Amino acid sequence: MSTRKTFLRSPCAVANSLDVVGDKWSLLVVRDLLHGKHTYGELAASPEGIPTNILADRLKRLESAGIIVRTPYHERPIRYSYTLTQKGKDLGGVLLAFVRWGKQHIPGTVALSASQASDGAMASAKNSRHTPG
Amino acid sequence: MSTRKTFLRSPCAVANSLDVVGDKWSLLVVRDLLHGKHTYGELAASPEGIPTNILADRLKRLESAGIIVRTPYHERPIRYSYTLTQKGKDLGGVLLAFVRWGKQHIPGTVALSASQASDGAMASAKNSRHTPG
């Protein structure tokens, strides 16, 4: 399902990355996945309150972008588990950059995710509160 | 300008960063500004072709978010020059993370910005004026 399906609107890596994950929700889903969540219900329960139709749509998009994979973990009422591919895990660097910027420039924010993903610089985000999100 | 003017939908730095620059165009504007562009016309001429109403809106949003500042460079037909604040320049780290990810995972993309600044040097991207992206 991927034989030259992409016309790039420009060769810029930033522009094309944003075409894939440049919306308000995709990276939050990746963040939660990186955090160890892996079911639809866990993802839907994040404190930002993603609408369920958006979540379903983002999961489809992220899957077809090769960022996550969907594997059944229960058969008869079919239930899927979502996990990051390497491509998805590599977004940890982007998440970390956002965490750093947000912590530095938006008062009241803390690092709740991505800290141990690709850089140990802020692995101390665990001693704080740990309500999911 | 930082006395709890906004209700954060969650304390997560990623979520709040995305509320500010989590759309398809804002970071491209920042990229161009980092690249040395600074007038409306230069920004509108980027290869991704941002619609002018979107550009005008993003410039307002980025200004009220403290990411850019607008200073007049011509008086009688008033013309403004847009430049990044430190907060805006610090988004270079995010851009760089996107460049890395895009180059690694999206075939056909190249780093047209932020790449030659390598790792930590983004913050010093002032007026180097490389080839426009």
Next chain:
DNA sequence: GGTAGACACTTGCAAAACGCAAGTCACTGG
């Protein structure tokens, strides 16, 4: 075996954002 949940989604709209084209305003140059 009937009712009550939970989980993983879908579906139906209304509201907002986006994107294209065209228009405006203040000048400059001929």
Next chain:
DNA sequence: CCAGTGACTTGCGTTTTGCAAGTGTCTACC
């Protein structure tokens, strides 16, 4: 006076978002 440029603004149709409610399949309890 008329064409043109730079910096926006306005109109309007399309797309995406967001809220609520609904569906289907099971498990739990009585």
